[in-house]
Amino acid sequence: MASPHVLVTGGAGFIGSHTCVALAEAGYVPVILDNLCNSDARVRERLQRITGSTPRLIEGDVRDRALLDRVLGSEAFSAVIHFAGVKAVGDSVADPLGYYDNNVHGSLVLASAMRQAGVRTLIFSSSATVYGEPDHSPIPESAPCRPANPYGRSKRMVEEALADLQQSEPGWRIALLRYFNPVGAHESGLIGEHPQGKPNNLMPFVCQVAVGLREKLVIHGDDYPTPDGTGVRDYVHVMDLAEGHVAALRHAERQPGLATLNLGTGRGASVLEVVRAFERACGRPLPCEVGPRRPGDVPAYWGDPSLAQATLGWRARRGLDQMCADSWRWQQGNPNGYAP
Numbered sequence: 001m002a003s004p005h006v007l008v009t010g011g012a013g014f015i016g017s018h019t020c021v022a023l024a025e026a027g028y029v030p031v032i033l034d035n036l037c038n039s040d041a042r043v044r045e046r047l048q049r050i051t052g053s054t055p056r057l058i059e060g061d062v063r064d065r066a067l068l069d070r071v072l073g074s075e076a077f078s079a080v081i082h083f084a085g086v087k088a089v090g091d092s093v094a095d096p097l098g099y100y101d102n103n104v105h106g107s108l109v110l111a112s113a114m115r116q117a118g119v120r121t122l123i124f125s126s127s128a129t130v131y132g133e134p135d136h137s138p139i140p141e142s143a144p145c146r147p148a149n150p151y152g153r154s155k156r157m158v159e160e161a162l163a164d165l166q167q168s169e170p171g172w173r174i175a176l177l178r179y180f181n182p183v184g185a186h187e188s189g190l191i192g193e194h195p196q197g198k199p200n201n202l203m204p205f206v207c208q209v210a211v212g213l214r215e216k217l218v219i220h221g222d223d224y225p226t227p228d229g230t231g232v233r234d235y236v237h238v239m240d241l242a243e244g245h246v247a248a249l250r251h252a253e254r255q256p257g258l259a260t261l262n263l264g265t266g267r268g269a270s271v272l273e274v275v276r277a278f279e280r281a282c283g284r285p286l287p288c289e290v291g292p293r294r295p296g297d298v299p300a301y302w303g304d305p306s307l308a309q310a311t312l313g314w315r316a317r318r319g320l321d322q323m324c325a326d327s328w329r330w331q332q333g334n335p336n337g338y339a340p
């Protein structure tokens with residue numbers, strides 16, 4: 001039997017490229033659709049080196065209905081994994097319409113093109129930001145959704161639209177995966193995260209300090225009500241996440257329905273714990289300075305991944321030391337990302 005083809009929107013990006021590795025390892029053929037607004041087509045050569053085959057890249061926008069109709073009509077896709085979107089909380093506050101257009105409108109165009117083409121298996125990249133400030137941690141999927149910014153609201157809107165779709169057409173097989181804080185890189189050091197400009201997230205910032213691209217790490221607040229005063233998050237290795245997508249796909253193949261699942265480790269790590277783990281990985285102290293809290297930052301949260309474990313048989317296996325070691329390997333070998 002021919003290997004099933006899976007359309008991976010945003011597959012050239014950070015989580016998408018790692019998921020292409022996991023898909024290939026599981027016997028699927030990933031086909032990437034990406035407009036490259038935050039990624040680099042040279043990732044394909046790296047994927048070839050890891051998996052032995054170069055994934056096809058269709059360069060285009062997920063909001064381009066005519067393109068999607070051509071792509072989905074031209075070959076038999078068994079499923080779509082939808083990563084394409086924009087993800088910077090601060091930018092979403094500055095440009096809400098752009099964020100709703102890309103994340104919400106893009107997802108609606110994709111879902112209706114899938115419907116027309118008869119492809120009804122969809123794995124959607126949602127985010128723990130849909131919860132907003134939680135009442136307590138670990139956060140279960142049943143916790144109230146109170147997203148606190150346009151980015152989080154764009155993810156929640158798509159979740160609701162897809163749940164309505166599945167309700168009205170029960171043949172759909174949909175997984176809404178709420179990621180906590182994806183970090184790390186493939187253990188080969190060949191693919192990883194390369195944010196444009198100043199990183200918004202802790203790990204890429206720490207990497208850039210370690211490699212000498214930035215002078216020091218500014219810790220945004222050390223007076224939170226957490227054990228060491230710094231913010232606590234649920235960091236999850238990107239290869240664990242990638243494997244979570246394959247597990248969600250297998251689950252969707254087994255039965256129609258809608259699954260909403262947290263993908264996280266179930267453990268929180270503070271900024272200082274991450275810095276110490278990274279220092280162990282790179283073998284030197286990292287210069288840090290404490291600055292004021294960032295407005296809107298939640299002091300601490302982590303997810304309850306037990307439903308994903310029960311439903312998918314998936315759990316995060318890689319710990320903080322491995323996340324840091326793999327990030328460091330990627331950063332050291334590729335200080336300019338995929339550029340030479």
Ligand SMILES: NC(=O)c1ccc[n+]([C@@H]2O[C@H](COP(=O)([O-])OP(=O)(O)OC[C@H]3O[C@@H](n4cnc5c(N)ncnc54)[C@H](O)[C@@H]3O)[C@@H](O)[C@H]2O)c1
Nearest residue numbers: 010013014015035036037038039061062084085087125127
């Ligand atoms: N990284 C995180 O911290 C995180 C956390 C929770 C959820 N997510 C979600 O996971 C998904 C992937 O995130 P990532 O970290 O890999 O980001 P990323 O920016 O590395 O990947 C997104 C990819 O989508 C592409 N893209 C964006 N808009 C597009 C469009 N309209 N048409 C086609 N391609 C488009 C970009 O070029 C990029 O390759 C996003 O939807 C993001 O919101 C990310």
